[in-house]
Amino acid sequence: MSHIHIPDGVxxxxxxxxxxxxxxxxxxxxxxxxxxxDVRRKVPLLGVVSAxxxxxxxxxxxxxxxxxxxxxxxxxxxxxxxxxxxxxxVQVVLAMLGHGGVTVIGLNTxxxxxxxxxxxxxxxxxxxxxxxxxxxxxxxxxxxxxxALSTSxxxxxxxxxxxxxxxxxxxxxxxxxxxxxxxxxEGAVSIGLFSGGEEHHPEADEGDAHADNLNVKRxxxxxxxxxxxxxxxxxxxxxxxxxxxxxxxxxxxxxGALTDTRHSIPGDETGGR
Amino acid sequence: xxxxxxxxxxVLGRSWLHRASPNAKLIALALMIGAVVVTWNVLVALALALxxxxxxxxxxxxxxxxxxxxxxxxxFALVFALSSAxxxxxxxxxxxxxVVAALAAVIVVLTTPYPQIFAPIQRIxxxxxxxxxxxTYRSTFILLEKFANLMRAVKLRSGLTAGHPIRAMRATxxxxxxxxxxxxxLAQRDYDVMRLRGYQGHLRIGRQPRLSPRTDTALxxxxxxxxxxxxxWRFEAFALNPYSxxxxxxxxxxxxxxxxxxxxxx
Numbered sequence: 001m002s003h004i005h006i007p008d009g010v011x012x013x014x015x016x017x018x019x020x021x022x023x024x025x026x027x028x029x030x031x032x033x034x035x036x037x038d039v040r041r042k043v044p045l046l047g048v049v050s051a052x053x054x055x056x057x058x059x060x061x062x063x064x065x066x067x068x069x070x071x072x073x074x075x076x077x078x079x080x081x082x083x084x085x086x087x088x089x090v091q092v093v094l095a096m097l098g099h100g101g102v103t104v105i106g107l108n109t110x111x112x113x114x115x116x117x118x119x120x121x122x123x124x125x126x127x128x129x130x131x132x133x134x135x136x137x138x139x140x141x142x143x144x145x146x147x148a149l150s151t152s153x154x155x156x157x158x159x160x161x162x163x164x165x166x167x168x169x170x171x172x173x174x175x176x177x178x179x180x181x182x183x184x185x186e187g188a189v190s191i192g193l194f195s196g197g198e199e200h201h202p203e204a205d206e207g208d209a210h211a212d213n214l215n216v217k218r219x220x221x222x223x224x225x226x227x228x229x230x231x232x233x234x235x236x237x238x239x240x241x242x243x244x245x246x247x248x249x250x251x252x253x254x255x256g257a258l259t260d261t262r263h264s265i266p267g268d269e270t271g272g273r
Numbered sequence: 274x275x276x277x278x279x280x281x282x283x284v285l286g287r288s289w290l291h292r293a294s295p296n297a298k299l300i301a302l303a304l305m306i307g308a309v310v311v312t313w314n315v316l317v318a319l320a321l322a323l324x325x326x327x328x329x330x331x332x333x334x335x336x337x338x339x340x341x342x343x344x345x346x347x348x349f350a351l352v353f354a355l356s357s358a359x360x361x362x363x364x365x366x367x368x369x370x371x372v373v374a375a376l377a378a379v380i381v382v383l384t385t386p387y388p389q390i391f392a393p394i395q396r397i398x399x400x401x402x403x404x405x406x407x408x409t410y411r412s413t414f415i416l417l418e419k420f421a422n423l424m425r426a427v428k429l430r431s432g433l434t435a436g437h438p439i440r441a442m443r444a445t446x447x448x449x450x451x452x453x454x455x456x457x458x459l460a461q462r463d464y465d466v467m468r469l470r471g472y473q474g475h476l477r478i479g480r481q482p483r484l485s486p487r488t489d490t491a492l493x494x495x496x497x498x499x500x501x502x503x504x505x506w507r508f509e510a511f512a513l514n515p516y517s518x519x520x521x522x523x524x525x526x527x528x529x530x531x532x533x534x535x536x537x538x539x
Contacts, residue, residue, distance in 0.1 A: 007350050007371030009310035031399030039401055039474050044463035046401070047408025048416070048456040054409070055416045056449070073453070085402055089409050096382050096390060097279070098342045098375030102306050158357065215357050222356035237446050244450035249457075257457060 008101040011161035020106030023088060026113065030084040038258075045257055046082055049074045050089045057094070072143045073238050075116030076123045077257040083116035084109070107157055111150050119146040132254060135246040140239040147231040155223055159216045277414065278338050282383040288332040289488050290380065295389040295481060297489035298381045304496035305377040308503035309370050315362060316517040317506045318369040321499055323524035325376045330531040334383050343376035392478040404476045412459065419455055423448040 034042050056070040075083045091108045094100045100108060119142050126138035246253040283291075290298070305321065312318050329339045350371035354364035381390065387410045395403030427444040483489065502520060506513050 006353055007309075007346065007367055008306055008374040009312070009370050010353075010367055013310075027402060028399060031401050035399065035401050035474065040467050040472050041464050043401060043404045043472075044408055044412075044460040044467065045457075046405035047412045047463070048460040050405065050409040051412035051416050052453060052456050054413050055420055055452070058417070070449075085405060088402065089406050092394065092406060093409060093413070096378055098346060098379040098382075100346065101371070101374055102302075102378065103310060215359055219353070219357035222352070226352075236442070237449065240443070240446035241450045241453060244447060245453055248450075249454060252454075252457060257460075 006101060006104055006158070008103045011104065011107075011157070015157065015161050016103045016107060018106075019104065019108075019110060023106035023109035023113075026084050027088045027109070030081045033081050034085065041258065042082060045078070046086055046089065049078055049082075049257070050086045050093070053086070053090050054093060057090075057099070068234060068237050069112075069115075070238060070241075071112055071115045072119030072123065072139065072146055072234075073242055075118075075120035075146075076139070076142075076242070077252065078116070078120075079256055079258065080117045080120055082258075083120065084113040087113035087116060111153050111157075114153065115146045115150040118149055119143065122146060127254070132246075132250070135253060136239040136243040139242045140235040143235040143238045144231045147227070147234060151223055151227045151231075155216070155220045158219050277417070278335070279342075279382055280387065280414070282334060282338065283386050286333070286384055288334075288384065289485070290328065290332040290384040290492075292484045293384070293488045293492050294483045295385050296393065297492050298385055299390070299393060301492050301496040302377050302381050304493070304500045306374055308496075308500040309374045309377075311500070311507050312370075312503040313363075313366055314506050314510070314514070314517055314520075315366050315369065317503055317520050318366055318373060320502070320521040320524050321373045322369060322376065323521055323528050324495075324499060325373060325380060327524055327528040327531050328380055329376070330528065330535055332380070332384060333535070334380070339376065339379055339383060342379045343372050346371045346375045388478045389481050392480070395476075395478065400474045404474075407476055407478075408463065412456070415459065416452060416456055420448065420452050423451050 053070050053074055056068040058067070071087075074086055078086055088105075088109045091100065091105045091112065094108075095102045095105050122142035122145055123139055126142055127135065130138050242253060305325070308321055309318070312321070329336060347368055350368045354367040358364035358367055388407060391403065391406050391410070394406060398406075424445070427448050431440070431444055506517065506520070
């Protein structure tokens with residue numbers, strides 16, 4: 001699933017507000033940590049890896065509402081600290097292109113960042129266990145597990161936002177109150193839009209409050225039915241790509257994209273530190 | 274994503290929205306998103322959509338590009354709405370909310386060059402985040418073009434057709450692998466350029482002067498009224514809902530007038 005495609009205004013304020021707060025704190029800490037050394041190398045690297053994720057996300061598999069994310073590859077190459085920043089950047093650009101909600105940027109950053117970090121940890125662990133010759137299965141397993149985890153996080157967020165415990169007043173959502181009525185002459189034009197135009201009783205809403213909440217069980221069923229197809233597709237793509245890169249340029253895969261292979265320019269030995 | 278067309282529209286456009294300052298447009302976007310967040314009334318949400326469609330028409334934006342981008346999240350919102358909405362009306366509002374919020378963001382992006390959009394974000398985020406944001410947008414153009422060329426080359430060399438999905442997928446992953454290697458070479462080249470030019474951890478973006486303060490005021494006032502309507506219909510729902518049908522009439526009239534004027538000018 002990788003990131004939430006939940007529109008603005010569906011989740012309650014406390015949830016997306018907390019997401020923003022937590023994400024900004026994490027991004028700030030990650031930025032401070034990454035600025036300690038060699039920032040000039042990290043800025044273009046973050047730029048291209050985030051752009052690579054955006055390019056991958058621009059191709060959608062319509063029947064299952066899925067698109068490739070390359071989050072595990074990006075996590076494996078960038079490491080945990082830069083992954084958080086890359087996740088935030090990708091979400092900001094996607095939101096500005098209308099791809100995701102602005103209010104859910106924080107929650108999306110946490111989900112995608114978490115997916116990248118889990119993917120990085122699992123990939124490194126699997127390579128250590130299976131050996132460098134088995135990059136493809138190591139990556140495929142890491143991808144499926146990371147995506148399963150992020151999908152569960154997504155369902156958890158919807159549960160938090162739509163469960164009865166956090167049920168919220170949705171006021172005008174009630175179809176009974178939507179009628180064509182003339183404000184200037186009482187009831188001169190009164191045609192039922194979604195009902196017979198019957199009188200609305202506010203006290204009746206109390207009983208409906210729970211019925212108006214998001215149906216988390218149905219959402220989880222749909223997500224866990226369509227999700228595995230996406231996980232397998234993503235696992236196939238990332239395993240193939242990483243397997244190819246491991247064959248052509250193994251240093252990049254096994255030691256990360258920040259491996260120091262550059263030459264110092266005379267007079268600039270500090271490299272921006 | 275049609276990022277090349279997005280940038281062309283933002284840089285070459287000459288409409289009233291292009292003349293509005295980036296700060297005013299970002300404030301207007303925040304207000305519109307506030308309106309989307311607050312409302313659960315399908316007719317108020319429809320009014321917001323009509324209002325934004327009027328902006329698209331009067332700003333001479335390419336309808337196919339603007340609506341195409343805004344419709345993209347509708348697919349995902351539809352899946353979400355079908356799977357979780359308690360009734361058809363809630364589902365419609367969820368999809369409308371996605372489209373309206375997306376259209377508001379898309380209008381800002383189609384009328385503002387990206388460095389001007391990211392400049393305010395760059396001012397409040399740590400240096401590495403703001404700079405990487407700018408590098409990302411720039412790299413996305415380069416990588417999209419490179420990926421399209423790679424895919425074309427792969428298709429021509431291996432004779433891919435729609436009837437061979439497995440072969441096509443393998444070819445796509447190979448192209449993505451090539452793109453990944455290319456992107457790291459690109460990062461290395463950018464790094465060398467930044468070192469030579471003495472980058473010290475901050476890319477500077479010049480501020481765009483306010484070209485039309487009246488436009489800025491009108492834009493922000495319009496979006497403020499949208500937010501006020503949304504808030505009013507949310508918190509006084511029981512009293513105002515019977516009159517919700519009036520709300521979309523005003524932007525509908527504006528849209529029809531704008532469309533007629535545009536058609537006549539063409």
